Amino acid sequence: MIIIMKPSASAQEIAEVEQKLHEYGFQTHPIYGEKKTIIGAIGDKSHLSMNQMLLMSGVENVVPIMRPYKLAGKELQKEPSVINVGGVPIGGKSLAIFAGPCAIESQEQLSQIAKQVKAAGANILRGGAFKPRSSPYSFAGLEEEGLKIMKRAGEENGMPICTEVLDTREVDLVAAYADILQIGARNMQNFKLLREVGKHNKPILLKRGLSSTIEEWLMAAEYIMSEGNEQVILCERGIRTFEPSTRNTFDLSAIPVVKELSHLPIIADPSHAAGTRKYVAPLANGAVAAGADGLMIEVHNCPEKALSDGEQSLTPAEFGDVMLHIDPIAKAIGRSL
Ligand code: PEP
Ligand code: MN
Numbered sequence: 001m002i003i004i005m006k007p008s009a010s011a012q013e014i015a016e017v018e019q020k021l022h023e024y025g026f027q028t029h030p031i032y033g034e035k036k037t038i039i040g041a042i043g044d045k046s047h048l049s050m051n052q053m054l055l056m057s058g059v060e061n062v063v064p065i066m067r068p069y070k071l072a073g074k075e076l077q078k079e080p081s082v083i084n085v086g087g088v089p090i091g092g093k094s095l096a097i098f099a100g101p102c103a104i105e106s107q108e109q110l111s112q113i114a115k116q117v118k119a120a121g122a123n124i125l126r127g128g129a130f131k132p133r134s135s136p137y138s139f140a141g142l143e144e145e146g147l148k149i150m151k152r153a154g155e156e157n158g159m160p161i162c163t164e165v166l167d168t169r170e171v172d173l174v175a176a177y178a179d180i181l182q183i184g185a186r187n188m189q190n191f192k193l194l195r196e197v198g199k200h201n202k203p204i205l206l207k208r209g210l211s212s213t214i215e216e217w218l219m220a221a222e223y224i225m226s227e228g229n230e231q232v233i234l235c236e237r238g239i240r241t242f243e244p245s246t247r248n249t250f251d252l253s254a255i256p257v258v259k260e261l262s263h264l265p266i267i268a269d270p271s272h273a274a275g276t277r278k279y280v281a282p283l284a285n286g287a288v289a290a291g292a293d294g295l296m297i298e299v300h301n302c303p304e305k306a307l308s309d310g311e312q313s314l315t316p317a318e319f320g321d322v323m324l325h326i327d328p329i330a331k332a333i334g335r336s337l
Helices: 011-023 050-054 107-120 144-157 168-177 191-198 214-226 254-261 270-274 277-289 316-332
Strands: 002-005 027-032 037-042 059-063 083-085 088-090 096-100 124-126 161-164 180-183 204-207 232-236 266-268 294-298
Touching (some): 050 059, 107 144, 144 168, 254 266, 266 277, 270 294
Parallel strands (some): 204 232, 232 266
Antiparallel strands (some): 002 037, 027 037, 083 088
16 A cells, blocks of 8 residues: 655654554555655555554555555656666666676686677676576586686676576575576566575566566566565566567567556567577667667677577677667667667
8 A cells, every 4th residue: 555644744653654554564665755755555454454544643645556566566666766786777878788698608708708798888797607498408507617707707897797596595606696686587487586586685687487478577576576675677588479480579568568567677688589690689679769778688709609599699799780780779769878
């Protein structure tokens, strides 16, 4: 529920309202405006009704929160969230560009790719140390060794690092190295994992599930946020449809829809949507034009030898071209690289 205090409400009355809510196990999110204070309250209404709150001194009105995603939605926070990761703002005017290989393969590989993508304009390094593979026989990542390699490549190039965590048992380990914890599409509804990363204070990149609706995706964000970690970045990476021409169907409309429903930043991953190198650039252009707050693009120094997702990985030169084309598109809609 949302409790709207009277303009004349005293600090004491506001404190009493908050105290009552806490007594009944509600989380409170007060917004202290110039004229009025509004308190967003999230909890179980079966023991404390809206009517009981309305009777309290200093309360002007109590209204329900209509959307099931209370923290991810816009009812309590209208302004877009800007999440700062090691000096890179995500969700502001400038675009966050995540680039790097699908999987971390060696120090030489990652350090070289990091240097090249940074030179082309990327500001966050991506790469997987724990890989969710469709086949149990495929390369599943270098695990902690990969995290060490990534940390070093990030430091060498002054780039924050984003890497996937697959399992609740590995969250502490990945969080000890990563600047952003990635929850992959396959784990978007792994609620225990969502709760676990919600207990950390590192930003979370939450990819959309393979067959998830936007509401399910925002509810997954809500799981993380309800544990106290409100730094969630959404990532549209394509969804399963009947269309087999691309690996996934890139849902361009998810970008404006999420912008309308949520204050959270949303980036787009054209690589996993396309599944093939040749479609990455047009999808990236479209995503930026549609208002995405950034991109995640797979780049490999030798895609034909990549241990994972080589077909969809760009060479550093191709990535450089994408960046050049994105620049005027970003400017045309009032954004910048
Ligand atoms: C990835 O980013 O390499 C990845 C596995 O992505 P997704 O979870 O979107 O398939
Ligand atoms: Mn990949």
